[in-house]
Amino acid sequence: MADLTMLPRSPLAGHLPPGRHGRADGAPGVAVTERGDLAAASLALRAGQDAALAIALLDGFGLALPQRAGCTAAGALELVWTGPGQWLALDAGREDVARFGFARALAAQLGGAASVTDLTGARAVLRLSGPAVREMLAKLVPIDLDESVFPPGAAALTLAGHMGVTLWRPPTAEDAWHIACYRSFGESLAHDVLEAAAEFGCEVSATT
């Protein structure tokens, strides 16, 4: 049969039509891209392994272990705090089925320091940027987004409307905000983001 390969479909495929949304004139206030390319895994600290985990991450991936409500990055890798003793690890450097190697690689490196569970495709992840991104996000999440409170390197678990989301600012990208929700909520989140950004003009670019 002809269907030897299976093509992946990202969580928001079809729900974020590329192009201009909302106010049509002027420079867009918000830019939106789905990060559908990511390998993802959850790390859960095992008892008493804090130091071992931090060392193993640094040694194996050059990643620092982010403390409470923070995130770190190294190359294509990002590590986002998602709760006490829990992190979401992301790798933008793998494609298609090679992404499933990420959790295996993490597990191999981290040994008994953390429990690793593959979450590739389990989260809808958006990259948001632009001069109005803070004002747009203020319509979605109740937390303080001021630079003094939520600088690059910050992360939060919060609610967008009635959806649980993880919001973080990669330490390396001044302008970028990332927001992630459960895959199944992705369409609702994409709708809410476009709605909130309409006032400022919103440019959607293709999934990366």
Added chain:
Amino acid sequence: MNAPQGPVTPARENLASGAAAPTQPWRLKTGGQIDRTRTLSFSFDGKRFAGNPGDTLASALLANGVRLVARSFKYHRPRGILSAGAEEPNALVELHSGARREPNTRATQIELFEGLEARSQNRWPSLALDLGAVNGFFAPLIAAGFYYKTFMWPASFWEKLYEPLIRRAAGLGRAPDGPDPDRYERAHLHCDVLVVGGGAAGLMAALAAGRAGARVLLLEEDVAVGGRLLSEVEEVDGRPGAEWARQVESELATLPRVRILRRTTAFALLDGGVVTALERVADHLPQPPAHLPRQRYWKIVARRVVLAAGAIERPVVFGGNDRPGVMLAGAVRSYVNRFAVLPGARAVVFTAGDDGWRSVADLARAGARIEAVVDARREVPAAQAQLASQLDARLVVGGRVVGTQGGRHLVSVQIANAQGGEEGVGADLLAMAGGWNPSLHLSCHLGGRPRWDEAIHAFVPGDLPAGMGVAGAARGRFSTHTALAEGAREGVAAARDCGFASNGPAIPRAEDAPGDLAPLFHVPRGHGKAFVDFQHDVTDKDVALAHREGFRSVEHLKRYTTLGMATDQGKTANVTGLAVMANITGLGIPGTGTTTHRPPWTPVAIGAIAGPHRGRHFRPARRTPLHRWAAANGASFVEVGPWYRAEWYARPGEAGWRDSVDREALAVRAGVGVCDVSTLGKIEVVGPGAAALLDLVYGNMISTLAVGRVRYGVMLREDGFVMDDGTVARLAPDRFFVTTTTANAGKVMQHMEFCHQVLRPDLDVSLLSVTDAWAQVSIAGPRARDLVAAVIDPAPDISNGALPHMACIEVSVAGVPCRLYRLSFSGELAYELGVPGDYGEAAMQRIMARGAPLGVTPYGTEALGVLRIEKGHPAGGELNGQTTARDIGLGKMVSTKKDCIGRRLAERPALVDPARHVLVGLKPADGRSPIRAGAHLYEIGAQVVTSNGQGYVTSACHSPTLGMPIALALLDRGAERVGQRIRVLDPLRNGDMDAEVCSPVFVDPEGGRTRG
């Protein structure tokens, strides 16, 4: 003299409404803060008028000589414009039309825009000739509480006749007909210092805190900052007050951490320093521009709040005080000074102190003739007496206004002098200055009680909520200088509390008159009705009646007379009502009671509170990775909690859903079907302590499960009843994959986290929801193994020996790592294939393509339900929180070899009573009548009373396999009654039939198919 003379007459109103270019005969030629270079056209009750940018609807109506704008609530009395702000009780109009129609809007707050359409309310056939005014003649019959007394008999008439009649006669505006076409938003703001009110005090507070470096948010209800400075003739720092305000606003705009929201009303103070505010984003426009909401509901988290909301002038209660042309003296100055409108040509000013004299001076300067000044004090300062004499105005010291005359508008004022002698004075405007009540509302929202201040005869804020400071008029400090100084002081203090120290700005020069005032609330024994609450038509006599009948506590007074309960929340009425009551009780105001305030400060549209959460977006939806595929293949969807699930896949030629469901169920029994079960909750439990945790939360033993095996598990609540059921697969010694029902996924996760974090924190285990990681497909039917073999990549042995019932392995599908679990909910040979979400749709296409030769049939939740009812598997209807494991045939699953949550309480006598209901099957006695879930079971011939109830039907369907309706039910001593008949009664839906009790397992009771 730059305004027309003489009282308003109908003829003058006609002049303004002619077809020719509308004029504004009462508009002052100079002054004010309106834009005379442009005119705006608007309509009131269908007549066209013109106004200017900067006008409110009220000021534009006054500029056009329209003074009758409303009919009152109960007596349909003619009403005009009383105030110039949020407190307006009279000039309520309907705005817009059609689905945008908005009733009860305050003309004093509506910014004029081109094309504005407004209509008066509560009148028939017209505002000028309102037949409802006949109510006035029946006033003795419809005093406070009349409906409790008058419409007592016959009782049945109340709901059908009296109440609808009263409601129609005592109407406010009409609700719009259609769904609201506008969008509303909710948004959040965080700041160090929130300043409520942008008058003299608020501007100084924002400036002080902003210069200190704090994050400041200034909310101003009005379109412009300045507060009373916009309405008074006075200077700040040697400049007109309005100009000073603009200059401060410009400086604030340069401070990067200061934000000003105009047209934004802080309407509630909530716990934790949260203030909610409503921004009228587009109410000043004919309709909201594209991509903008009509209104925005702000939730503001502030570390400190400075309340600088100003004050509201209070009316004086005297006969005829509601006649159009009677106006608050401060509002008169607003219209003259800010809006450049002369609200009358011949004025009487009735004042209790110095404040009313400002109106005397401003009116005279604008060209009005001051006919008389009635000052309630025993003596007046020489300068004021001199002003009266200069203006050739009659000065009545120690006098009172005791009545007014006029039809639809004031024509004369009845004045009593200090000795009681009365005379009438012709006038078309009566300005009343009875003193001001601080707008302390926000200070009360968390339960704060105001305190009576004898010096100003008003309530001032009492104990303040944590983090709040109050400045200026809101604190009862009415001089401009004090407002500026207190604003600066509170701004500095608030910023300092947030870690920003500063000395504060210099206090600008401004008037600092103490403002003498005599207490003047009520003029008893006047002529005609004297209104306390204008909007609810409550008079001084109603208050006296309430007192006579024993409703003396302010809380009773309010509820008995409805005083303060209209949409204006008694802003002009509450304190005055209390004062009238205090006069009667003789206990003084503090001895009689206090008034307090609840949110909201002004009415807030439900749409604004709902924000974007309406219609389809009322709450977020969850869709499986197979949603798009299902929709493209004819699925209709059912909402299960937040999830959309495919309920069946209709095919051409099928007459109804039953056809589809029967076909799908039979296809599974005969061949192979596939069903999207991705919505089932999935939790990965990982770590050395995983098995011990699962032994605690599940009734059955999990720790003995071998790697690569799956066990059906039942979970009890603390009280011993069943919480949820599902499967547990052991993927590795320290890794389990747990499934839950769709409905209970969140609850089970929470429960397990609780058990770990609180009961067994010693266990080294982590829990992770992986529901969204997997597209999970059930493949069921005698041909299921063939289909699985065709779909997965070659290598693994999935024969019955290698992969028996309740086993699991890792497989790959086109190179994608997947998991294959052999488990069955349908009673057939069945598997669940877990595919990573990104590949779910592709996998489904592959299943359909490879399964085509096997006749693979997608089936939805309805067929899934039929299959499990036929097999007697408990689900939602049986897991209803009132069933024990034994009740639903899972008693053996609660291990007696170990402890688990709920085990002890499950042993309570009532829960192990052999007389309890247990799960049984039912078949209709006639073989064809459908049984309905929810029907109750009775012994045939027994009396139908609750105590005779024997149980109830939990699930029912048509069984295509048996060709008849079947049901599952909980029946007392059900196991002993198999083969007996029982009555199935559904009185709500007229169902009454007999059924035969049978085993709940209708299909393959030995289970050979599942294990084959």
